[in-house]
Amino acid sequence: xxxxxxxxxxxxxxxxxxxxxxxxxxxxxxxxxxxxxxxxxxxxxxxxxxxxxxxxxxxxxxxxxxxxxxxxxxxxxxxxxxxxxxxxxxxxxxxxxxxxxxxxxxxxxxxxxxxxxxxxxxxxxxxxxxxxxxxxxxxxxxxxxxxxxxxxxxxxxxxxxxxxxxxxxxxxxxxxxxxxxxxxxxxxxxxxxxxxxxxxxxxxxxxxxxxxxxxxxxxxxxxxxxxxxxxxxxxxxxxxxxxxxxxxxxxxxxxxxxxxxxxxxxxxxxxxxxxxxxxxxxxxxxxxxxxxxxxxxxxxxxxxxxxxxxxxxxxxxxxxxxxxxxxxxxxxxxxxxxx
Amino acid sequence: xxxxxxxxxxxxxxxxxxxxxxxxxxxxxxxxxxxxxxxxxxxxxxxxxxxxxxxxxxxxxxxxxxxxxxxxxxxxxxxxxxxxxxxxxxxxxxxxxxxxxxxxxxxxxxxxxxxxxxxxxxxxxxxxxxxxxxxxxxxxxxxxxxxxxxxxxxxxxxxxxxxxxx
Numbered sequence: 001x002x003x004x005x006x007x008x009x010x011x012x013x014x015x016x017x018x019x020x021x022x023x024x025x026x027x028x029x030x031x032x033x034x035x036x037x038x039x040x041x042x043x044x045x046x047x048x049x050x051x052x053x054x055x056x057x058x059x060x061x062x063x064x065x066x067x068x069x070x071x072x073x074x075x076x077x078x079x080x081x082x083x084x085x086x087x088x089x090x091x092x093x094x095x096x097x098x099x100x101x102x103x104x105x106x107x108x109x110x111x112x113x114x115x116x117x118x119x120x121x122x123x124x125x126x127x128x129x130x131x132x133x134x135x136x137x138x139x140x141x142x143x144x145x146x147x148x149x150x151x152x153x154x155x156x157x158x159x160x161x162x163x164x165x166x167x168x169x170x171x172x173x174x175x176x177x178x179x180x181x182x183x184x185x186x187x188x189x190x191x192x193x194x195x196x197x198x199x200x201x202x203x204x205x206x207x208x209x210x211x212x213x214x215x216x217x218x219x220x221x222x223x224x225x226x227x228x229x230x231x232x233x234x235x236x237x238x239x240x241x242x243x244x245x246x247x248x249x250x251x252x253x254x255x256x257x258x259x260x261x262x263x264x265x266x267x268x269x270x271x272x273x274x275x276x277x278x279x280x281x282x283x284x285x286x287x288x289x290x291x292x293x294x295x296x297x298x299x300x301x302x303x304x305x306x307x308x309x310x311x312x313x314x315x316x317x318x319x320x321x322x323x324x325x326x327x328x329x330x331x332x333x334x335x336x337x338x339x
Numbered sequence: 340x341x342x343x344x345x346x347x348x349x350x351x352x353x354x355x356x357x358x359x360x361x362x363x364x365x366x367x368x369x370x371x372x373x374x375x376x377x378x379x380x381x382x383x384x385x386x387x388x389x390x391x392x393x394x395x396x397x398x399x400x401x402x403x404x405x406x407x408x409x410x411x412x413x414x415x416x417x418x419x420x421x422x423x424x425x426x427x428x429x430x431x432x433x434x435x436x437x438x439x440x441x442x443x444x445x446x447x448x449x450x451x452x453x454x455x456x457x458x459x460x461x462x463x464x465x466x467x468x469x470x471x472x473x474x475x476x477x478x479x480x481x482x483x484x485x486x487x488x489x490x491x492x493x494x495x496x497x498x499x500x501x502x503x504x505x
Contacts, residue, residue: 008377008462012384016392016469080387294381294463 006082007295013080014303020047021338022310027317031330036321043314062318066311071123073307077300085182086300088125089195092145095124096175099147100168102135107158150174173225180227190290190298197286199228200255201279203235208275211239212268229253243271258282273333280309281336306338313337352436356421359440360414367410367450374403374458381462385469395468395475402482403457406450409493413446416500429505442499449492457485
């Protein structure tokens with residue numbers, strides 16, 4: 001069976017799962033609902049109800065409800081997609097998040113603090129218990145995705161500098177390298193392109209954050225991850241320019257349009273939020289093109305990315321209900337939906 | 340030796356007819372099976388999530404099956420023309436046999452390729468109805484466009500068969 005034929009079933013099943021995703025009207029109902037409990041009632045009418053026990057007030061633990069639904073989606077898609085790597089591309093960031101939590105816990109414990117295992121997520125591809133046991137017993141060789149070398153290197157970076165950012169930078173670099181390696185293993189140019197667009201997005205996001213903290217061009221090169229379409233030599237000079245000229249400087253690339261879409265003349269906090277939204281929408285636009293094909297593996301990425309954006313939007317709405325933010329403010333932050 | 344050659348010449352006409360009929364059924368039928376297989380994968384994917392879509396999917400996945408029927412029809416007509424189906428025996432020359440055999444090729448070739456592509460079109464349209472079942476009318480029309488060329492193949496095969504004088 002050819003690769004395209006193998007995806008015939010998978011893409012059809014994904015297409016049939018699409019009506020379960022939130023559309024614009026569902027998000028609008030959540031935004032218009034009365035308070036957090038009203039928004040949760042709307043949520044309970046959807047597939048997310050599976051994570052809610054009957055009669056339970058989910059207001060305290062909606063994060064675990066969202067996590068459970070995302071985890072269920074990953075598991076379900078993994079059960080029929082020919083290339084497991086496509087799901088691991090989404091799970092790896094959660095693995096690396098868990099690694100960070102465990103490593104920070106170990107460092108905290110050394111200085112007499114307490115570990116925060118409540119911050120661990122079950123969305124990773126490596127079971128949390130296995131990951132934790134292997135890191136704590138220093139059995140790094142048993143860990144995949146290059147973690148066997150990244151974790152000792154990150155610990156030694158901490159020992160030398162005492163800088164947690166340096167440690168996280170090494171882990172993030174390893175994470176994107178592992179994701180890119182998986183994408184290349186799948187062997188579909190569209191999958192590699194999407195991963196590269198995510199690396200570009202992360203690099204641009206980092207640049208803006210570093211600019212906000214007053215870093216200069218000489219310091220930022222170390223924070224740029226390899227593997228994106230934009231080379232460090234293109235990105236570093238942006239630090240010495242105003243943000244509103246970034247779009248012009250990158251106008252030759254696809255991501256230039258996304259940057260131009262972010263509003264300027266607003267304060268840095270809002271600008272970072274607006275840029276993050278534009279970059280997420282840019283990643284959506286890259287992978288959405290595959291939806292015209294009935295057998296492209298990128299359809300798997302499009303669906304899972306759409307689901308992640310849906311969860312992000314729901315979380316934004318629920319948080320806004322908790323903080324009584326206005327509906328227009330929420331809509332500005334919401335990512336483009338998969339519909 | 341001459342008697343052997345004469346006997347072979349006598350048999351070669353019907354043999355060419357049988358070969359043509361075999362190609363018509365074999366290729367058109369294989370194309371149909373292939374096309375239906377492609378559409379079936381999509382239908383199975385959709386029905387895993389929504390079994391109620393079976394009725395819609397059945398219409399679309401049956402479409403690539405028609406080429407196999409056309410191939411069978413042409414094969415029967417060819418064999419009947421050559422007197423190989425129960426009717427009175429017909430003496431065929433090599434050229435008549437070759438003509439009837441060649442007349443089977445349009446449906447064999449057009450049927451094979453059009454069925455595969457129709458299967459792909461049907462699969463895509465099954466994805467369409469999985470999300471928009473109200474669009475079933477348009478979803479049937481799109482793969483039916485591939486059917487046109489199978490019908491042309493069938494028509495040409497029949498006209499060619501009718502044009503051969505025995």
